[in-house]
Amino acid sequence: MQHYDAIVIGSGQAGTPLSKKLAGSGLKTALIEKRWIGGTCVNDGCSPTKAMIASAKAAWSVYHNKNLGVITDHFYVDFSAIIKRKDDIVRRMRGSSEKGIEDTENLDLHYGTATFSGNKEITVTLNDGGTIVLTADKFFINTGEKPSVPKIEGIENIDYLTSTSILELESIPEHLLVLGSGYIGLEFGQMFKRFGSKVTIMERSERILKKEDEDIAEEVVKILMEEQIDILTNTKAISVAKSGDGIIVTVENDGKQNQIECSHILIATGRKPQTKELSLEKTGVETDGKGYIKVNNKLETTAADIYALGDVKGGPAFTHISYDDYRIISENVIDKGNASIAGRLVPYCIFIDPQLGRIGMTEQEAREQGLDILVATIKNDSVARSIETGDTRGMMKAVIDAKTRQILGASVLAEQGGEIMTVLQMAMMGNVTYDRIMNGVFAHPTYSESLNNLFMSLEQ
Known part of the structure; x- marks a missing residue:
């Protein structure tokens, strides 16, 4: 049996930086990973899918470019080359994370499956055979989710x-x-x-x-x-x-x-949390009806000194939220702060083409809450940059508090929709009212300049 100051279970986008930060703060730390360093995002989520989406966009562009006067007589999709590029990107990102862990003093990496075998005690079934028993003063669970398969006959x-x-x-x-x-x-x-x-x-x-x-x-x-x-x-x-x-x-x-x-x-x-094999009932850590770990606004579970980060705790299942969970824990546990997840903005982007960038409240949510709102919309066929690039698909939309003129939320379905959405998110973070954006001077012709016109629609 080996004792640590801290044990992190899962090396996703919260677990990896947290384990390094804990070790760097002087705590003897162990990181347990049953599969690959980097979690879903690096290995079979964000990085590989967005790499393949870029290839798919290039294939679509062959046809689209005809509208721009560029004709390609023949092309073919080399799927093996697409997969190789995707795999190369994954290996490079995973390798970088592995090296960062290996180079961190005071941090031990164990590849295996962790199961709680007692209070503040885990048994790890190692991937290369055998088991080890580890104890710690603090545990941090970052085991994420996996695909959920519905009950369908056959x-x-x-x-x-x-x-x-x-x-x-x-x-x-x-x-x-x-x-x-x-x-x-x-x-x-x-x-x-x-x-x-x-x-x-x-x-x-x-x-x-x-x-x-x-x-x-x-x-x-x-x-x-x-x-x-x-x-x-x-x-x-x-x-x-x-x-x-x-x-x-x-x-x-x-x-x-x-x-x-x-x-x-x-x-x-859908997806489901990876909590079943943890045997959380031996720790006092409670889960909800779907198996997600219950946490408070400081990511503390129902058991003292055991925390849950990322998708395993339920709520928005995004890489950037997992990473923000790490920041919350880091500030509270290491720096003795008082950070909270309450009220944080949750941006996300669906990487269809054009992208759908989203932040804050939708119109339907605002109306369900009975809020007094203004709704600004603009189709991309009236956006100069969209017309010039030959891609006028989609629209932009913002929900505004009618009294304060603060932006409550936005949906941007457009080329680089995620980037345009981020501009509005920063306005929300800085309490910038819609009329200031409407009257702002932005470089012409950019996509973000269309925010002038988006909010001018409220004045017409």
């Missing part, structure tokens, strides 16, 4: 894909059926359509992107349908079965059943 008899396994494909699917229309499903669906697959996206609800405003969701549907992506709403999979080299899916819509034949199925219906 699902266990087919080789379905998840957001992890789809990255291991060696060839482009002939027909990819995507179950779920969240950001994972939409990103992969558009990506593989651009690589050459036939793509069908199926959603159980009445529309896609239910957490977004309806006009934004409708605009996304329009964009995807322009690329010949089939979108089925109010539709659920009843059963699946092998059929030769393909898969037959029985679906139900409005009480009627029919069948869809596809070559591959991507399960993108």
Whole structure:
């Protein structure tokens, strides 16, 4: 049995920097990782998918460039080269993180699966064989989430894909059926359509992107349908079965059943926390009905000196939120501060093309709360930069407090939508009112300059 001052379980975007910071502060620290350093983001999330999305955008641009007067007679998608580039990027990022850990004094890295075997005690089943028992004064849990597979008759008899396994494909699917229309499903669906697959996206609800405003969701549907992506709403999979080299899916819509034949199925219906094998019941750490670890605004669990960071605690499942969790813990535990997650802004970007950047409150949320609001909207076909670059798809939208003129939230569906959204986020952080942006001087012609026009729509 070996004792540490601190043990971090999971090397995601919170666990890795936290373990280094703890060790750097003089605490004898151990980091436990059962798979690869970097967690989902580096290995099968943000980095690899955005690398492949860049390749998909390049393929789309071949057709789009005809509108700009640049004609390409012939091209083909070298999927093996795309995968190699993706893998090279992952290895480089993972290797950099590994080296950072190895170079940190006072930090031990153990590859294996951690299970609590007592209060402040874990047993680690090492990947290379054997077990070790470790104790610590403080524990930090950063085990994240994994894809959740819905109960569908026959699902266990087919080789379905998840957001992890789809990255291991060696060839482009002939027909990819995507179950779920969240950001994972939409990103992969558009990506593989651009690589050459036939793509069908199926959603159980009445529309896609239910957490977004309806006009934004409708605009996304329009964009995807322009690329010949089939979108089925109010539709659920009843059963699946092998059929030769393909898969037959029985679906139900409005009480009627029919069948869809596809070559591959991507399960993108949600994710679940990786807490089951932790045996948290031995620690006094409570979880909710879905298995997420309960925390307060300081990320403290229901057990003293045990903290949870990142996706495993529920709430917004984004890399940047995990990293901010690390900052909260670092300030409170190491610097003895009083940081809190309460009221923090949660930006995110869905990397479809054009991007959907989001910050703060939607119009539907504001109206549900009965707030007195102003809503500014502008279509990109009236944005100078969009017209000049030949891509006028999408729109921009902002929700404003009618009395204070403060920006409550924004949705930017546009080329570089995430970057434009960040400008509005900074305005929210600095309490900059919409009229100051409306009258601001921005470089012409940039995308952000269109924020002048966005807010001028309120004055017309």
